[in-house]
Amino acid sequence: MIRDARVLRAGFVPREVEHRDAEVNHLSSVLEPITNGEPADTAIVTGPSGAGKTCISQFVTERLREEVLNVETTYVNCWRNYTRFRTLYQILDDLGATIDIHRQSTPHDELVDRLQQHDGPRTVVILDEVDQLEDPSIIYDLHSLPQFAIICIANKEEELFSRVDDRLVSRLRSSEHVRMDKYHDEQLYDILSARAKWGLDEDVITDDQLYRIADAAAGDARLTIGILRTAAGKADRENHERITDDILLDAAEDARAQIKQKSLDSLTPHQRVVYDIVREHGPVGPSEIHERYSEDVDDPRTKRTIRTYLSKMEQYNLLEAEGTSRDREYSLVDSAAASPMQ
DNA sequence: AGTCCACAGGAACCGTAGGGAT
DNA sequence: ATCCCTACGGTTCCTGTGGACT
Numbered sequence: 001m002i003r004d005a006r007v008l009r010a011g012f013v014p015r016e017v018e019h020r021d022a023e024v025n026h027l028s029s030v031l032e033p034i035t036n037g038e039p040a041d042t043a044i045v046t047g048p049s050g051a052g053k054t055c056i057s058q059f060v061t062e063r064l065r066e067e068v069l070n071v072e073t074t075y076v077n078c079w080r081n082y083t084r085f086r087t088l089y090q091i092l093d094d095l096g097a098t099i100d101i102h103r104q105s106t107p108h109d110e111l112v113d114r115l116q117q118h119d120g121p122r123t124v125v126i127l128d129e130v131d132q133l134e135d136p137s138i139i140y141d142l143h144s145l146p147q148f149a150i151i152c153i154a155n156k157e158e159e160l161f162s163r164v165d166d167r168l169v170s171r172l173r174s175s176e177h178v179r180m181d182k183y184h185d186e187q188l189y190d191i192l193s194a195r196a197k198w199g200l201d202e203d204v205i206t207d208d209q210l211y212r213i214a215d216a217a218a219g220d221a222r223l224t225i226g227i228l229r230t231a232a233g234k235a236d237r238e239n240h241e242r243i244t245d246d247i248l249l250d251a252a253e254d255a256r257a258q259i260k261q262k263s264l265d266s267l268t269p270h271q272r273v274v275y276d277i278v279r280e281h282g283p284v285g286p287s288e289i290h291e292r293y294s295e296d297v298d299d300p301r302t303k304r305t306i307r308t309y310l311s312k313m314e315q316y317n318l319l320e321a322e323g324t325s326r327d328r329e330y331s332l333v334d335s336a337a338a339s340p341m342q
Numbered sequence: 343a344g345t346c347c348a349c350a351g352g353a354a355c356c357g358t359a360g361g362g363a364t
Numbered sequence: 365a366t367c368c369c370t371a372c373g374g375t376t377c378c379t380g381t382g383g384a385c386t
Contacts, residue, residue: 286349302375307350325382326348
């Protein structure tokens with residue numbers, strides 16, 4: 001049933017990117033100076049999740065590596081490496097310059113110095129989910145180093161700008177900005193059927209089923225491929241010859257649940273209690289949250305800390321907040337808002 | 343209009359943990 | 365074994381904002 005599992009994986013970068021020619025060309029042109037050994041501008045790539053931001057960034061840098069001998073690329077997921085240290089470490093690690101760096105006793109400034117002294121080939125740094133950085137000043141550090149070209153990937157440009165300081169905002173505003181929209185259902189179908197063609201045996205899934213996946217995912221390519229992967233895996237395990245409608249239905253729910261679980265797993269036990277309170281009692285204000293939380297838990301944290309938790313969970317798209325002041329209330333984000341599969 | 347109060351979020355500070363140096 | 369550094373999570377303190385109530 002599964003011919004090539006690689007093309008169904010989340011991080012797979014296809015040989016051809018569909019329906020993103022303009023964006024690919026735009027981003028390529030920003031990096032163009034590198035082909036002449038000159039420094040390139042910072043690029044900002046924004047768009048909703050599953051719009052192909054990560055995909056085209058990696059596609060473009062890989063193509064650049066094919067064209068130019070003397071260029072490195074490194075990819076950092078800032079959601080997983082949300083501290084300044086981890087991000088810097090990740091970059092240095094990819095450059096092979098971490099041998100004698102130790103977690104605690106090496107000051108952060110030295111990591112930046114280390115980057116500055118790096119006289120290897122020009123390097124394209126992809127900072128994915130850059131709006132999740134705790135301390136975005138690292139963008140500034142990298143920005144000032146001419147041997148590094150940066151691609152910043154974020155959901156919304158405002159959320160990125162609101163978190164960095166003014167001098168960086170003005171610099172970023174003048175950098176090239178690649179905006180991406182959700183895919184249309186037709187485009188999603190094309191992407192899916194290409195993956196199905198390479199990844200699955202023939203006649204494992206019908207066109208009609210592919211359309212339904214595309215329709216259910218509300219423009220999110222990553223989600224569609226996740227659904228396809230989950231469905232194919234399940235059909236394979238259960239020795240079906242083809243993907244049945246029942247399997248597809250389950251897969252759609254599983255794929256959504258997995259995405260959410262990934263965020264949920266990153267919460268501390270205290271944060272989890274707060275999340276559960278909002279889930280059970282929301283929409284609910286911060287005072288009530290803290291009250292209930294204090295009852296549920298030994299050794300409760302302060303209100304201030306709970307506020308930090310709440311805004312963190314808002315960033316992770318686990319919670320949403322309504323109101324700006326005393327009317328502030330938190331509730332769960334409605335993850336079933338995307339149309340369920342028929 | 344004026345006061346009050348819950349809220350957001352920045353800044354300074356603190357205790358702890360983990361690693362290096364001696 | 366001991367001391368020293370630093371990151372990190374948390375707290376305390378603070379300012380600014382804007383509903384709600386008088």
